[in-house]
Amino acid sequence: MNTARFKRLAMGAALVGGMLLGAAMAQAEPMKVGFVYVGPVGDHGWSYQHDQGRQAIEKALGDKVQTTFVESVPEGADAERVITKLAKSGHKLIFTTSFGYMNPTIKVAKRFPKVKFEHATGYKRSKNVSTYVARFYEGRYIAGVIAGRMTKSNIIGYVASFPIPEVVRGINATLLGARSVNPNVTIKVVWVSSWYDPGKEGDAAKALIDQGADIITQHTDSPAPLQVAANRGVKGFGQASDMIKFAPKAQLTAIVDDWRNYYISRTKAVMDGTWKSSATWDGIKQGMVGMAPYTNMPAEVAKQARETEERISSGKFHPFTGPIKDQSGKVVVKSGEVLDDGKLAVMNWYVEGVEGKLPK
Amino acid sequence: MNGFDILAPAILTVITASTPLLFAATGELVTEKSGVLNLGLEGMMLVGAVIAFATASVTGSASLAIVAAAAAGAGMALLFAFLTLTLMANQVATGLALTIFGVGLSALIGADFVGYALKPLPQLDIPGLSQAPIIGPIVFGQDFLVYLSFAALIGVSWFLKRLRGGLILKAVGESHDSAHALGYSVIRIRYLATLFGGAMSGLAGAYLSLSYTPLWTEGMTAGRGWIALALVVFATWRPGRVLLGAYMFGGITILQLHAQGMGIEISSQFMAMLPYLATILVLVLISRDKTKIRLNAPACIGRMFRPAK
Numbered sequence: 001m002n003t004a005r006f007k008r009l010a011m012g013a014a015l016v017g018g019m020l021l022g023a024a025m026a027q028a029e030p031m032k033v034g035f036v037y038v039g040p041v042g043d044h045g046w047s048y049q050h051d052q053g054r055q056a057i058e059k060a061l062g063d064k065v066q067t068t069f070v071e072s073v074p075e076g077a078d079a080e081r082v083i084t085k086l087a088k089s090g091h092k093l094i095f096t097t098s099f100g101y102m103n104p105t106i107k108v109a110k111r112f113p114k115v116k117f118e119h120a121t122g123y124k125r126s127k128n129v130s131t132y133v134a135r136f137y138e139g140r141y142i143a144g145v146i147a148g149r150m151t152k153s154n155i156i157g158y159v160a161s162f163p164i165p166e167v168v169r170g171i172n173a174t175l176l177g178a179r180s181v182n183p184n185v186t187i188k189v190v191w192v193s194s195w196y197d198p199g200k201e202g203d204a205a206k207a208l209i210d211q212g213a214d215i216i217t218q219h220t221d222s223p224a225p226l227q228v229a230a231n232r233g234v235k236g237f238g239q240a241s242d243m244i245k246f247a248p249k250a251q252l253t254a255i256v257d258d259w260r261n262y263y264i265s266r267t268k269a270v271m272d273g274t275w276k277s278s279a280t281w282d283g284i285k286q287g288m289v290g291m292a293p294y295t296n297m298p299a300e301v302a303k304q305a306r307e308t309e310e311r312i313s314s315g316k317f318h319p320f321t322g323p324i325k326d327q328s329g330k331v332v333v334k335s336g337e338v339l340d341d342g343k344l345a346v347m348n349w350y351v352e353g354v355e356g357k358l359p360k
Numbered sequence: 361m362n363g364f365d366i367l368a369p370a371i372l373t374v375i376t377a378s379t380p381l382l383f384a385a386t387g388e389l390v391t392e393k394s395g396v397l398n399l400g401l402e403g404m405m406l407v408g409a410v411i412a413f414a415t416a417s418v419t420g421s422a423s424l425a426i427v428a429a430a431a432a433g434a435g436m437a438l439l440f441a442f443l444t445l446t447l448m449a450n451q452v453a454t455g456l457a458l459t460i461f462g463v464g465l466s467a468l469i470g471a472d473f474v475g476y477a478l479k480p481l482p483q484l485d486i487p488g489l490s491q492a493p494i495i496g497p498i499v500f501g502q503d504f505l506v507y508l509s510f511a512a513l514i515g516v517s518w519f520l521k522r523l524r525g526g527l528i529l530k531a532v533g534e535s536h537d538s539a540h541a542l543g544y545s546v547i548r549i550r551y552l553a554t555l556f557g558g559a560m561s562g563l564a565g566a567y568l569s570l571s572y573t574p575l576w577t578e579g580m581t582a583g584r585g586w587i588a589l590a591l592v593v594f595a596t597w598r599p600g601r602v603l604l605g606a607y608m609f610g611g612i613t614i615l616q617l618h619a620q621g622m623g624i625e626i627s628s629q630f631m632a633m634l635p636y637l638a639t640i641l642v643l644v645l646i647s648r649d650k651t652k653i654r655l656n657a658p659a660c661i662g663r664m665f666r667p668a669k
Binding site (some may be wrong): 203207227 | 470476577616622623
C-alpha cells in the first residue's frame with residue numbers, strides 16, 4: 001500500500017507500484033492478482049470495501065498469492081492501459097471494480113485469453129470475463145423497515161447520486177420496506193449529481209432535514225450525510241461500509257459491501273483450474289451484502305430488522321414482491337408476483353410514495 | 361411549516377457552503393494581483409484540510425489546527441513560489457503539478473486518519489443575541505472561521521485600495537519592470553502575495569475538514585479550488601464581487617437542493633448546472649465593461665520576471 005502511495009506522491013500517478021516489483025520476480029510461484037479501483041482506497045466507501053476484499057485474499061491464501069492494486073483510475077481509455085499493464089505483467093486474475101471499466105475489460109480480455117477477468121457491476125461477459133454485483137436492494141429494504149418504524153415525521157430523506165437503475169432500485173426498495181410497516185411514509189429524494197462530494201452530500205442532508213426528514217439515507221460514497229444527521233440529532237444509515245465511528249449515536253445500521261468471500265473463492269478457482277465465466281448477483285444469503293449491527297433503536301425494531309434479514313436471506317421473501325404500484329397508482333407487479341431480475345436490472349420508475357419526478 | 365422556518369436554516373447552510381470558496385478566492389485574488397497565477401488551489405486546500413484534521417485529532421486543539429493549516433497552505437505556496445519565482449518555472453504547469461502533488465501528499469498524510477470524525481468547531485454563542493429569531497443564529501451563531509473569512513475579505517479590500525503596501529502590490533502585478541525600476545523588490549513581494557494565497561487556501565481546507573464536514577476523506581475538496589479560481593477571474597479581480605460570486609455560488613447550490621426536496625419539478629441535472637451557470641452569467645454581466653476589466657486585470661499575470669543584473 002505504501003509503495004503505491006509513494007509512487008503517486010512522486011509521480012502524480014498511482015501507477016506501477018507493485019508491478020515493477022512483479023516484473024522482477026516473474027518466475028516466482030505466487031499467483032498474481034490485480035485490482036483496478038475507481039476511487040482512492042481511502043474513500044471509506046466503494047473502493048475501500050473492494051480493497052478489504054483484496055486484503056482478505058492475502059490473509060486467506062498467504063504467500064500463495066501476490067496482489068497489486070491501482071487506485072483512482074479514471075473510467076475510459078486510461079483504464080484500458082492500466083488493465084493491459086496488469087495483464088502483461090503476469091497477473092492471472094484481474095478484478096476491475098467499476099461499471100465504466102466494462103468495455104476496456106472486454107477489449108483487454110480478448111488479447112489475453114489466458115488471463116481471467118472479473119468485472120463488477122457490468123453485464124458484458126466472455127469466455128474469460130465474469131461479472132459480479134451485489135443485491136444491495138435487499139439491505140435497503142431492511143433499512144426501509146427500520147426507517148418506517150423509527151420515523152416520527154414520516155419523511156425519509158434520500159441523498160442520491162445519479163438516476164441509474166442501481167440507485168432507483170435502492171430508493172424503491174427503501175420505500176417498500178418502510179411502507180410495509182408504516183403506510184404513511186414518503187421519501188424525499190435530493191440528487192447531488194456526484195458519487196463523491198462530502199460537502200454537497202452533507203448540504204443535501206441538511207436541506208432534507210430542514211424540510212422535515214428525520215431519517216437520512218444515502219446513495220453517495222462519503223460519510224458526510226450520516227455525520228450531518230448525527231449533528232442535527234436525527235438518525236441515518238451507513239453506506240458501503242460500517243460508518244459507526246462517524247455517528248456512534250445516529251447510525252441505525254449500514255449496508256456493507258462484502259466482497260471478501262467472493263474474491264477468495266474466485267482466486268482459489270483460478271488456482272485449481274475450476275474458474276468459469278459466470279454472472280454473479282449475490283445478496284445477503286451468500287454474504288455479499290452484510291448488515292452492520294442494528295444500533296440506536298428499540299430492541300423490538302432491531303428484532304424486526306433481524307427477522308426481515310432472515311426472511312430475505314432464507315429466500316422466503318423477496319423485497320420486490322407485489323402488489324407494487326408506480327407513482328401514478330398503476331399496479332406494476334401483481335399481488336404475490338415477484339419482479340424478475342431482468343426488470344430489476346433496468347428499473348427506471350419510482351414506486352408510489354416516492355416524492356418528485358425521476359430525472360431522465 | 362412557515363417560510364421563515366425554512367429560510368433561516370437554508371441561509372445557515374449557504375454560509376457554510378460559501379465560506380471555503382470565499383477564503384480560497386480572497387487568497388488567490390491577492391496572489392493574482394501581484395502578477396502570479398497559482399492554479400494549485402485545490403492541492404493547497406487539500407493539504408490544509410488534512411493538516412487541520414490531523415492536528416485537531418492529535419492535539420485536540422482547533423486553534424492550533426487552524427494555524428497549522430494556514431502554515432501548511434503557505435508551505436505549499438512556498439514550494440510553488442520557489443519553483444516559479446526563483447527557478448522561473450512555468451506558472452501554469454507548476455500550478456497544475458502543485459494540485460496533483462497536493463492530492464497525493466494529502467492522501468499520504470491522511471491515510472491514518474480515514475474513518476474518524478471530529479466534533480465540529482464550536483459556534484459563537486452570545487447569550488440573548490444568538491437566540492434571537494432568524495438573525496440571531498445567522499449573525500451571531502457562526503464559528504470563528506466564518507467571521508475570519510469576512511474579516512480577511514474586508515482586510516484585503518482595504519489593503520488593496522487604501523494602503524501603500526496594496527498599491528505597491530498592484531504596481532508589481534501591473535508592470536513588474538516599472539516597479540523594479542522604482543526600487544521595489546518584485547520577487548519578494550510576489551513571494552509574500554503567493555504565501556498569503558497559500559495560507560488562505562489552507563484555511564479554506566481547514567474549514568472543510570473542521571467545520572463543513574468534520575472528517576477527512578481523500579479528495580474531499582471535490583473541485584472547490586477550481587471554482588474559487590474561476591470566481592476570481594469572473595469577479596474581475598474585485599474583492600466585492602468575489603464575495604458576491606462565492607455567496608451566489610454557495611447560495612444557488614443550496615437553494616437547488618432545497619428546491620429538489622420541495623419537489624419542484626426541474627430536472628436535477630439542470631439544477632446541478634445552475635450554480636455555475638448563474639454565477640458566471642451574473643458576474644460576466646455586471647463586469648462586461650471592457651475598459652474596467654482591463655483596468656482591474658493585473659497586466660503581468662503569469663509572466664516571469666528576471667531582474668536585470
